[in-house]
Amino acid sequence: MAIEVTRQFLPLLEEEGRGAATDDDAGRDLHYLPDMPDEDPYQAGHRTCAGCGPAIEYRWVLKAAGQDTVVAGPTGCMYVANSTYLCTPYTVPWAHTPIASGGSFTSGMAAGYEAMIRKGRHPGPYPNIIVMAGDGSAADIGLGSISGALYRNHDALFICYDNECYANTGIQVSPTTPYAGLTTFTPFGKANPAGKVLPPKNLAKMMAEGHPHCYVATTTVGYPVDLMNKTRKGLNLRGAAFMHCYTPCQKGWVYQTSMTVELGRRVVEAGLFPVWEYDPENREYHYFHPPVQRPVTDYLAMQGRFGHMLPEHVAATQVAANRNWQDIGMDVPAELREGEDPDKHARLKDETYSMPLNRGVGA
Amino acid sequence: MTTVHVDGAWSQRPAYGPGLRTPEGERRLAELAGTRKRLNGCAAAAYAALYANVDVITAYAIRPYTAIMMNLAQFIADGILDAEYIHADGEHTQLSAAFGAGSCGARAFTGSSGVGVTYAYEMYSIISGARIPIQMSIADRTLDPPGDFGSEHTDALCTRDMGWLMGWAATPQEEFDKSLIAYAIGEDPRVLLPQMVVQDGYFVSHISGEVDMPSAAQVDSYLPPYRLPFPLDPRQPLSHGPQIHPSQGPPLQLERARAMEDAIPVIREKTDEFAQVFGRQYPHFVEEYMLEDAEIAIVISGGHSVTCRAAVNRMRERGVKVGMVRLLWIRPFPSGDLRAALRGVKAVGVVETNLGLGGSTYGGILAPDVTTALYHAENRPHVTSFMAGLGGETVPTAEFEWMAGKLTQAVERGGVEKPAHWVGFEE
Numbered sequence: 079m080a081i082e083v084t085r086q087f088l089p090l091l092e093e094e095g096r097g098a099a100t101d102d103d104a105g106r107d108l109h110y111l112p113d114m115p116d117e118d119p120y121q122a123g124h125r126t127c128a129g130c131g132p133a134i135e136y137r138w139v140l141k142a143a144g145q146d147t148v149v150a151g152p153t154g155c156m157y158v159a160n161s162t163y164l165c166t167p168y169t170v171p172w173a174h175t176p177i178a179s180g181g182s183f184t185s186g187m188a189a190g191y192e193a194m195i196r197k198g199r200h201p202g203p204y205p206n207i208i209v210m211a212g213d214g215s216a217a218d219i220g221l222g223s224i225s226g227a228l229y230r231n232h233d234a235l236f237i238c239y240d241n242e243c244y245a246n247t248g249i250q251v252s253p254t255t256p257y258a259g260l261t262t263f264t265p266f267g268k269a270n271p272a273g274k275v276l277p278p279k280n281l282a283k284m285m286a287e288g289h290p291h292c293y294v295a296t297t298t299v300g301y302p303v304d305l306m307n308k309t310r311k312g313l314n315l316r317g318a319a320f321m322h323c324y325t326p327c328q329k330g331w332v333y334q335t336s337m338t339v340e341l342g343r344r345v346v347e348a349g350l351f352p353v354w355e356y357d358p359e360n361r362e363y364h365y366f367h368p369p370v371q372r373p374v375t376d377y378l379a380m381q382g383r384f385g386h387m388l389p390e391h392v393a394a395t396q397v398a399a400n401r402n403w404q405d406i407g408m409d410v411p412a413e414l415r416e417g418e419d420p421d422k423h424a425r426l427k428d429e430t431y432s433m434p435l436n437r438g439v440g441a
Numbered sequence: 442m443t444t445v446h447v448d449g450a451w452s453q454r455p456a457y458g459p460g461l462r463t464p465e466g467e468r469r470l471a472e473l474a475g476t477r478k479r480l481n482g483c484a485a486a487a488y489a490a491l492y493a494n495v496d497v498i499t500a501y502a503i504r505p506y507t508a509i510m511m512n513l514a515q516f517i518a519d520g521i522l523d524a525e526y527i528h529a530d531g532e533h534t535q536l537s538a539a540f541g542a543g544s545c546g547a548r549a550f551t552g553s554s555g556v557g558v559t560y561a562y563e564m565y566s567i568i569s570g571a572r573i574p575i576q577m578s579i580a581d582r583t584l585d586p587p588g589d590f591g592s593e594h595t596d597a598l599c600t601r602d603m604g605w606l607m608g609w610a611a612t613p614q615e616e617f618d619k620s621l622i623a624y625a626i627g628e629d630p631r632v633l634l635p636q637m638v639v640q641d642g643y644f645v646s647h648i649s650g651e652v653d654m655p656s657a658a659q660v661d662s663y664l665p666p667y668r669l670p671f672p673l674d675p676r677q678p679l680s681h682g683p684q685i686h687p688s689q690g691p692p693l694q695l696e697r698a699r700a701m702e703d704a705i706p707v708i709r710e711k712t713d714e715f716a717q718v719f720g721r722q723y724p725h726f727v728e729e730y731m732l733e734d735a736e737i738a739i740v741i742s743g744g745h746s747v748t749c750r751a752a753v754n755r756m757r758e759r760g761v762k763v764g765m766v767r768l769l770w771i772r773p774f775p776s777g778d779l780r781a782a783l784r785g786v787k788a789v790g791v792v793e794t795n796l797g798l799g800g801s802t803y804g805g806i807l808a809p810d811v812t813t814a815l816y817h818a819e820n821r822p823h824v825t826s827f828m829a830g831l832g833g834e835t836v837p838t839a840e841f842e843w844m845a846g847k848l849t850q851a852v853e854r855g856g857v858e859k860p861a862h863w864v865g866f867e868e
Contacts, residue, residue, distance in 0.1 A: 080461070080523060146675045150541070161683030171673035173544055174682030176563055179537035182529065186497060186541025186549065187673065189525035193496035194547050197460040197523055199666065205675050223537065226530035 083195045084203040088310040124160040124167040129335030131325030132239045134299045142306035147206040153177035154212030155246035180211035181224035188232035206313045207234035214244045217253040217281045228289035228318045235312040241327035249330040253279035258391045260383040282322035286356040294356040298324035300342025332382025348377035349399035365406035379431040389423035455676040459666040460494045465520040474656035482645040485613035486578045487512030489620030492660040495550040497542035499527040499535040503557040505642040506580035532557040536564035543573040546672035555582030558596040569604030574627035579639045580646035591833010592642035594795040607637040608770035609743035613650035625711045632704045641744035663718045701773045726775030728767035729782045735764030737848035741792040742768040745836045752841030776814035788848040791826040804861025825857040829864040
């Protein structure tokens with residue numbers, strides 16, 4: 079007879095006072111002091127850039143998941159930067175997959191463990207199975223493969239670490255590159271001063287709406303406890319889960335390397351990356367309402383990739399942000415509403431914004 | 442012999458038990474043992490996967506191989522087979538998921554036909570390079586264009602240099618047997634290579650033949666549980682498929698090349714072991730038919746060999762000294778066995794049921810390999826090739842007789858007319 083497959087349960091970390099909703103007055107440094115698990119399966123020995131957002135995400139996800147975990151990594155910057163033959167930063171089993179195979183290879187791992195444990199070939203317990211795919215893999219070439227895996231509801235966590243470009247190959251546009259984002263495939267020039275002219279794909283909503291039986295969440299490297307708890311929720315829930323994590327890329331976005339985590343909060347506070355959870359049981363979205371609402375310039379002006387933006391581009395980005403505020407059930411303050419008017423803006427490099435940082439191209 | 446050099450890993454590797462069969466499966470296999478069933482090639486492949494007690498199956502629909510997966514789906518629905526059955530979203534996913542399962546230590550089975558085989562192309566080199574011995578069962582089909590369901594060997598042959606063991610079965614019985622033999626070879630720790638077990642679409646896949654059903658105990662004794670030496674297992678963490686520095690490329694590629702060569706003695710061994718357990722002895726690499734005194738010979742692969750054998754018989758009645766060589770494996774290519782089989786033959790014609798556009802013969806894919814193998818023969822025969830059976834067309838005996846005529850001419854003239862003949866388009 080088939081053997082019952084035993085599964086792991088990971089307790090959630092206490093969020094009180096240091097969850098994503100903690101405002102500035104309460105002390106944002108609390109975010110830095112979670113009771114991080116001692117386990118650290120993503121170790122030294124990799125070659126990620128200074129200020130690498132995905133490396134932070136990798137480390138927190140694997141701390142949350144622990145040692146009884148199997149990880150797949152499709153081609154992307156976190157393949158190339160992490161793995162070097164005869165050297166590995168992983169103390170958990172890890173496998174490279176082709177860039178389009180994040181969902182499919184992981185489906186195979188999940189199916190393999192289900193069958194092997196059930197048939198007595200492996201003693202179990204069922205490991206945490208995680209794939210961390212870049213946005214090029216998850217939103218572009220491997221979208222169908224991840225959708226297939228969610229649809230089939232394999233017991234695994236499918237993560238998109240989103241640095242909004244193909245960073246590994248030299249910063250090319252991806253479907254999640256923001257409007258007006260500069261990449262080497264979307265340069266700005268006289269004929270096209272905007273750079274990228276298309277708005278980004280809404281990857282996480284597509285996954286939630288299209289696979290309503292799955293736990294789907296978005297988060298950023300600005301909120302460690304939130305990120306780790308969503309990882310654990312996705313793993314605890316039997317079946318497929320999808321987590322979309324915003325992870326700044328210093329090399330691709332051109333910002334001061336110490337600002338990675340700050341960007342992870344500002345993008346939320348500027349209304350450009352809503353953080354939410356989709357609860358498949360009740361088919362409800364739970365939106366995080368940040369304690370601060372900022373004009374998009376507070377976010378854009380920190381990054382060189384937006385340094386070419388003209389007033390109309392800034393205004394168009396504020397329109398998109400304001401729509402996001404409404405989508406997540408928040409009022410749009412008058413100041414942000416006014417920002418929809420190009421006449422209220424200067425060129426981005428001449429805008430004033432809230433952080434005393436060098437700004438403009440190469441900030 | 443070259444193996445994967447992980448010192449110590451072999452003794453420490455985590456234990457993987459034999460897979461349990463379901464009670465229904467045990468009952469069904471006990472009923473089947475010793476019986477003879479009428480099965481087409483697709484059903485034969487599915488029964489082999491059932492006997493092999495595969496853990497993970499990845500399916501996607503394309504004719505004609507689909508019937509393999511239909512049979513397996515029914516086995517699972519009936520409770521005869523306990524396996525995870527993945528409805529893939531395409532062949533790339535089929536191969537990737539089977540790769541993922543195989544990398545964790547599960548026995549994985551997949552398959553395809555025609556453009557499905559080529560849709561997954563990226564995966565072939567990756568899977569063989571990772572040394573994950575999954576099995577892919579192909580019922581071959583013409584590539585587009587033209588839109589055509591018929592058999593042509595081009596689909597599988599496109600992947601011939603990607604590091605997979607590859608060979609054609611000519612009957613449902615051979616398809617059943619070859620599926621088991623291929624798993625036994627591929628999973629052997631001295632080999633660790635994925636396998637393509639190929640049959641001609643429709644000619645073999647959809648025509649019934651008699652297949653002897655073994656006992657589960659026979660299969661279990663011949664095919665031990667799959668034990669990958671380096672699985673993705675938290676009990677023994679390791680990394681698969683890292684980036685390399687260019688200086689690490691040559692030794693790794695050399696190891697892959699040697700893996701194919703090293704498979705040759707294991708193919709012989711496992712073919713003979715199969716005969717001991719099941720009582721059916723296959724040639725190791727090439728079937729030699731009427732070659733003893735042959736002056737001319739036809740080299741062929743797959744189901745058309747059945748017709749070819751009949752044509753050889755007819756011609757022999759008329760005194761034509763013709764023989765046939767059937768290739769049971771295309772990869773690794775049996776250069777030595779082929780040379781030995783064709784010693785004494787004066788002219789050789791390769792039947793190309795495939796398309797190799799713009800290649801060295803301006804015909805097909807096989808003749809260049811055959812020619813290279815024969816170039817080093819002591820008395821090198823004349824070699825030509827015949828484009829026949831394309832698009833799923835039959836190759837009737839009259840065409841084999843026409844080919845023999847061309848070969849006889851070559852012997853008489855002391856040379857071939859051209860490297861590739863298009864049968865039916867020439868005098």
